[in-house]
Amino acid sequence: LSSHKVHGPKGVGALYIKKGVRITPLIHGGGQERGIRSGTENVPGIVGFGKACEIANNNLEENYARLVKTRDEIIEKVLDAVSESYFNGDRDERLPNVINFRFSSIEGESLILLLDAKGYQASTGSACSSKTLEASPVLKALNLDDVDVHGSLRISLGSQTHFDDVDGLVEAIKESVATLRKMSPLWNSDEKYEEMMGQSK
Secondary structure: OEHHHHOOOOOOEOOOOOOOOOOOOOOOOOOOHHHOOOOOOOHHHHHHHHHHHHHHHHOHHHHHHHHHHHHHHHHHHHHHHOOOEEEOOOOOOOOOOEEEEEEOOOOHHHHHHHHHHOOOOOEEOEOHHHOOOOEOHHHHOOOOOHHHHHOEEEEEOOOOOOHHHHHHHHHHHHHHHHHHHHHOHHHHHHHHHHHHHHHHO
């Protein structure tokens, strides 16, 4: 469990080990953490992580309902505003705070750069952030090809995301996709073909 996922301090987390499972230490010497990981514990980080978990648990139902409402509004508005946009995954059996889209003729890395310039941080459907450029195995399991996977966009909502943020995000996505499609040979090739066919008639 990573602390920063619940708005706790970065660089600290928790490991759950099922009873009977033996773990081989990566760091030996001091005997801290019951001999599993030696080294001085980050006490302030641990306390902060614990407090963040407490706060998250106290507001769990309220945040869940708010995130589901915000998430579903984003999905509906993006699919309505952007042509040839698709939702990846199941609409019901899913986390309340994660959205995954794909857009025809769009490269995901370019899309997140444009969104970042507009003040929105997101990630791609591929493992580009790990410097491997390999397609996400999760999206591949949905029978998406590499082009679709690399054109995917993942949006994560948090406790500071509110319903009022929806329209600004949707407009930023719409504008960014339109900008990239103007430069996309994949997107423009069909239009040019249809134009040529129309002129030939």
